[in-house]
Amino acid sequence: MSAASVEKHPEQSEAVAENEEAEAQQVETAADGVEPKAGNEFDYLERNEFTSEIYKIEVKNMGYFGIGELKKLLKNTLKLDMTKIKSPARKEYAFVCFRSQADQQRALETLNGYKWKGRILKAVAAKASADPLQKRRGEANDGDVKPKRQRTAVEATCPLAEMPYEQQLEQKTEEMSALLKKYTQELRHLNADAKPHLDKFEFKGVLPSPTVQGYRNKNEFTVGKNAAGEIVVGFRLGSYSDGSVEVAEVQELPHLPAQAKWAARSFQQLVRQSKFQPFNPDGNVGHFRQLMVRCSSATGELMLVAGIYSSNLNETELLELQQELKAFYEQPEQNETHKCTSLYYQDVKHREAGQMVNPVTHLSGSTHITDTIQGLQFRISPLAFFQINTAGADVLYQQAIDLAAPNQETIMLDICCGTGTIALAFAKHCKQVLGVEIVPDAIKDAEHNAETNGIKNCKFFTGNADDYIKSMVREAVYGQEPGKPIDLIAVVDPPRAGLHTRSIAAIRSASDIKRLVYVSCNPNSAKRNFIELARPESKQYKGEPFYPKTAVAVDMFPHTTHTELVILFERDSKTTPAESVEQERTKECNESLAATA
Structure with missing residues (x-):
């Protein structure tokens, strides 16, 4: 694993997997000899693992599009057996890879001239990408590239290690303040109704990690x-x-x-x-x-x-x-x-x-x-996500609880719940907790952890958060007494790339969710989600916007440039909770009658 990517969450959402530039020639897990020799930039194509790079097409004239909606077009509508999609950000084209020449040819015939979103698509066969390692070696041998000084292990993984810890916190506070300022400025231009909320937005700074040395578990x-x-x-x-x-x-x-x-x-x-x-x-x-x-x-x-x-x-x-x-x-x-x-x-x-x-x-x-957070024991399986800094997680979760301010009538939705750490930390403060996670072993751990700690008000689901958010909201709403207000909060702790657009849309459309706590290990990547939560209502994002109210950062990664950020979002609702429950029930009834008819 590259030292540069050591802070990455182990989980991968579907959206990340679709965009991942995990080309064969970019494997990040090995080393070769002392004096490498330049080889052919396309030798890797002879190995049977990477046929998809051979059978690649370029789809042009697409206009603005999302990877998710393109995948839905290719797989669900056109029934094309593609392996992955690659697209540079803000471009009107994409590369689509296949495993055989027959699949590639069928895609070319289907997509070339196909009308999508008011545009006529153009599809052409694309050349395989060159192996970047062999390409750089060839350039070095030609004298075109001057060799760079190789970094040390400390420079590569802990660039702030030589800086006193108090100074590290000051630097991270300045950087986080600047990032939040850019976010709020962008939101002011995007949504005029957000201005009075942003005027009251508060950033409480960066809290230190209780453990500074040897914290990575x-x-x-x-x-x-x-x-x-x-x-x-x-x-x-x-x-x-x-x-x-x-x-x-x-x-x-x-x-x-x-x-x-x-x-x-x-x-x-x-x-x-x-x-x-x-x-x-x-x-x-x-x-x-x-x-x-x-x-x-x-x-x-x-x-x-x-x-x-x-x-x-x-x-x-x-x-x-x-x-x-x-x-x-x-x-x-x-x-x-x-x-x-x-x-x-x-x-x-x-x-x-x-x-x-x-x-x-x-x-x-x-x-x-087994490890301990917030006085609770957690069983951890090999592939399950668990916070890197155990002592720091105590601070992080307490901040999330304090910002969410749950009570004994609160129902909490834990989206991307992992082994249930956040869910179980919230459980004693809530009436009920519902969690969803895409990794099956993590859910088994979450259920075991609930039982081990004697917690009985948690329920966990295995699956993609995009598909489960609405059903979890529905379960919470229907479990409430008719006419009684519901206090429903959501907590999300997604992978580094943030939540998929479909998850944001599902959260926005769930009018009963009034408060959202967003825990981000990469605030720069998550800024897209912050904007999506607070942008004006639209065809894609139905439901009142969530406005940022309070933010606090926790230094989960001392000696590195990374910081964990927690933001509380709230929204003003035009519909009372009781009315919302009744509307949801009426909608379900109408859908049932329509299906019967």
Whole structure:
């Protein structure tokens, strides 16, 4: 994993997956030798994982469009078997990839001349993208590109590490204030009715993390080589697209706990003595690709998930490698400093169509680890989302509770609930909590966590938030006594890219939701959602706007440039809660009668 992307949420929404530039030639998880040689920029096309890059088309003259609506046109309306869509922001064209020449040809014939949104589309075959690593190497060999000084591991992952912590907080406060000022200025121009609300908008600054050193409870390390050609388990110092695949050790990094550093060092020892090789993206050879480490400050438990590229292994070799992993961590000498309490194998290779995550197999030890937030115990599975900074999460969740101000009549919707951490923290303050999450294992953890903590007023759903928001609102409304006002709040803690437009539209149209707490790990990306929540009512965004009332940031990532932001949104409703319930019931009744007729 690239050091630059270390703060990214592990979950991926459908919208992120659709836009993801996860080209074969941009694999971000490996390193090659000391003196790389430039190869053919299109050699990767000969490998069978990346046929979609061969069968690619360009669709032009599209006007303004969303990735989601284009996908719906291609898959649902035109029944085209596409694998992914790529489109630069604010452009009137898109690249669509397919797995076979027949699928590509059918798409060309169907889309060329097709009328969509008042425009006549034009579709042409597109050339495959060049491998950026090989391209940069070729330019370097030609003398066109001057080599850059390679960053150190600290520079790549903790750029603020040399700065006193108080100064880090001051810098982050200034940056967050500037971002919120730009957001409110944009909103003033977009929605005149927002001005009186924005005049009262308050930013309370950036709160410090209770733990500044060794706070990261989850890390993903790359298996590769350093500048000297030695096998290293650590962080990438640059990006594949910049022609850099060098990996550096992590022992000097201030934000990693001792357990994580030991895990990287021990896995490095295993790889160095194994007959199996580190993965090399230059030709997709080798086996050891990455190591995910999860650790608990509450229990001392340590989970290791070894990411293996299995395409170069037969069944016998794969079983041998898994046994080697298991045997290595069962050696007494390996457990003298720290102990691996949970060991997994993960098959990390090119994903099949529709595959969201790479599957994991349990090898030894316990299947989960346990950590504590807000005095509650949480079981964590390998792929589930859990806040990176456990102590910081205590502060973050308390701020969300304080801003939402729930009471014993409140029903809370937790959108993107993960393992239920926010939902369960809110539960004792609310009448009921309903949560939705797309990762099935995370929902199993959430249900287990509710039972373990004796919490009985939570209900969790597995699925895409876009599809479940309306049904959760309906369940909350219909569970309320007729004529009794409903206090319905929503809390969202989405992936870095923010919520999908459909989720925002669903929240806007749910008139019973009066307060919304938005927790963002990347406020720059989430600014789009902030605008969508507060823009004037339209055909796409039905329902009264949500206006920002109060914001507070929490420094969940000391020594880095990242900050977590919490914003309370409220909206003025033209309809009373009792009227809204009655309108919803009338609408349901009419739809039922229409269906019967």
